[in-house]
Amino acid sequence: MEEMKKDIHTEWETTDMGEPTKIVGIEITQSPGQISISQGKSIENILK
């Protein structure tokens, strides 16, 4: 993983933002051995 990051960084300008927490409105929570995806915010927006 680290090597891949380095490779990408030498080719293009990148910033390492760490673990993803949100992507297209899906919230990502990670804990050892499991990943959860939820969408509470998007649902609240729809229900408004």
Place this chain on the structure above:
Amino acid sequence: MPLDPNIKIEPNPDGNEGNWSNMYAQLIDKLQFIMNSIWPDITYAINRLASYTANLSIQHQTALKRVLQYLSGTKTYGITYKNIPGSHISFLGYTNAAYKNRDDNKLTTGYVFIAVEGAITWRSSRQSMTAESSTKAKYIALWEAGKEASWLRNLYNELGFTQKEPMVIMQDNTGMVAIAKNPMFHKYTKHINSHFHWIREKIQDGQLDIEICCTDKQTADALTKSLACPKHDKHSKAMGLLPV
């Protein structure tokens, strides 16, 4: 549950009144986006309600409100994928087709693939052709799920998780399993379009296997019909939908 199984949804008898439809369409649009991201359990309800967008009645609006209420109650839910150490990295499919749930005599195909205890891909859609028996409809559903499974298998292989074992799809119809596994000439299958028998080829190649599960454990039911509360909850749980 998002749709009440006791209420039969019917086309609007009075024709289009055209007052609410814009808001309805907008809501359906937003819900279609979220159902494809993490809500396999509302997919059937939304697809069903979306088919009435052009000709609404109060009944459809009430049903949509119910879906919103359901979401408001489950907004803290999400799909949890759990890594079980030492287990073989693979996926399991469920497929089904349901009759009599629509007013146009077309059937609904539903399939869901589950990996590491969470749903990874699912679909609920109207079959384009009219199947005269539920066995044939389920065979068509199996064909659609089989295509998805093939794609998943390629994806897994590309990612480095080589799949040597056949991929397993669960079904609750013994007749259909017989058609798929046994290439014998059946009186009842001679009219089935030959391209659906692609499934047989996959089974003979050892890439695909169909197993029978009891109706209770048929998770794909949540994608083909509106279910009563305990069943719906059970299937959502099986798809990995839990409070996060």
